[in-house]
Amino acid sequence: MRKIYETDSYIKEYETVVTASGKLDDGRYYVELDETIFFPEEGGQNADTGTLSILKKCDGPVADPTAKDIEKNIITEGNCIRLTGGIIRRGDAVNDDLIRYIVNKPVEAGSRVLCRLDWDDRYDRMQNHSGEHILTGVIHNRYGFDNVGFHLSDMGFVTLDLSGVLTYEQVIEAEKEANRAIYANMPIRDCYPTKDELKNIDYRSKIDIEGQVRLIVIGGMTDTSYSDCLDVCACCAPHVARTGEIGIIKVISVINWKGGIRISMLCGRRALEHINKEHDLLTETARSLSTEAVNVPAMVEQHKKEISELKYRVSEILKQTITDRIMNANGDEMRLVFVDGDYPADIMKDIYNTLTGKYYGYVGVFAGDDEHGYRYNAGSRDHDSRELAAGLKERFGAKGGGSPQMIQGRITASEEEIKEYFKL
Ligand SMILES: [Zn+2]
Known part of the structure; x- marks a missing residue:
């Protein structure tokens, strides 16, 4: 098989003959060509793709067709075969390389074909x-x-x-x-x-x-x-x-x-x-920030800083609101606190400390929602909180752990299920 792509990589179309064809073990069809413009998969590079169009048989010698023969080589209508890959078996000093091209239809050995490379690729x-x-x-x-x-x-x-x-x-x-x-x-x-x-x-x-x-x-x-x-x-x-x-x-x-x-x-x-x-x-991004592209990195940094400061101020306000509600609550109604979204860990801990300051027995603060689950800080000032961790793990598969004073982790359960469990 003469590898035309090695000596001239710019040939996009070439007429040649299918010298052998058949089926691979995996059921795909293959052809071998007398001469080839298609690079097979090798050395980390993908194989070329393209088409083979079967030409009507000519009378002249296959290896050296005359101009008259070429005129007769009209592509058989509708007989265009897609070539999707090439598998090479490297030859040595004695044997040539063997290339088998993967095609989507069977092709008869001896067929004369017009090869066309997917040139852009x-x-x-x-x-x-x-x-x-x-x-x-x-x-x-x-x-x-x-x-x-x-x-x-x-x-x-x-x-x-x-x-x-x-x-x-x-x-x-x-x-x-x-x-x-x-x-x-x-x-x-x-x-x-x-x-x-x-x-x-x-x-x-x-x-x-x-x-x-x-x-x-x-x-x-x-x-x-x-x-x-x-x-x-x-x-x-x-x-x-x-x-x-x-x-x-x-x-x-x-x-x-x-x-x-x-x-x-x-x-x-x-x-x-x-x-x-x-x-x-x-x-x-620059347009959405109403600035020039060159200012984008500094402006993004500035925005990140402002967002983080704002987030902290908001969570401080929320913490104060929740603390007030806990302190003013009657009975056990604020023993378990549920809040939407993500809260900073130190705020969660502060709320938990407010709860244990007010209540004996198990208390907890849960941040998240029913769909995505909750991060929690929970426990008790007069019981070993780790017993609660074991119970939550057994009942809900909750993850987490901590000290006798407080456990923390993540739980996938609804607010209703958690409240029900804490009544036990
Ligand atoms: Zn290379």
Whole structure:
């Protein structure tokens, strides 16, 4: 199987022949192609998708159709097959790689097909994969670390795992240099050195590769020297022809990961879409705060501070109101206090202390509602409160514990059920 995507990643349509077909163990149909423009799932990158259109049989030789034969190759109406993935079994120095493509309908071996790539998706992967090589190459040159894990799916961010730890600032410095490589519009080429030539080339590679090694070379002035290149890396995937096509490399986040770091990044169209989305969010937030985008962080901090002060003042007022009600209550009517929503822990405790100051026997304050349950402080000044915790756990599965003076925790029960239980 000739892998056209390796030597020309820009071919979007190609005619070839289905050399074998059948069903996989899981019931899905597959085809094998004589020549292919579809990259299979490999090295952390998703497989290409596209279509196969079955052509009417031609009389000429299959491998080298004449112009007359091609004219006859009209697509059979309605016979368009969706290609959704590719599984590769790596060959070695002797055997070629075997690629089986997953298709949604059975296809007869010997069928002549027109392959069409889902080009926008493929180009997006080319931008992101080439961008990853540049950023990793820059980091490798600066710090000597390697990419030990790479994932390029069609959703979310591209991730690369590095063998060493860098700070966020160091990664952003590398990002700047990587983007300068984009502005320089360097060539990106594939090379196929012999085993002997390979011994003298300093290149990045995650695994030992049997058979012919394919190198992706970024930058450099000549075809024979690699010393002035930005990056040389063994890779099987399609890449863009020049760094300028990547458009932008944007680091999204850096986290510690298995003794090194994981960088999430985006390139090209996907980076622009992400930046646009975040820009829209910031603009919308600024508009709702009636300020400029640049003032948003300080204003949010100011609002958070004000809300927290207001919350405290409100809860102080509520505490005073509840305390007054407890003190003025007749009989046992305020032995159990139920309040809506969330209350600060120190206010809950203060209310509880007011209750134990007034009542003998079990008392409690419950904050929340019947639907979501309650946080509680409960107990008694003349009984061991932990006995109450055991009872609440047994009856309601309540969580919590505490001291002989007071227990606290969370309970899922209605106000009515709790009041009923406390009558016991
Ligand atoms: Zn690669």
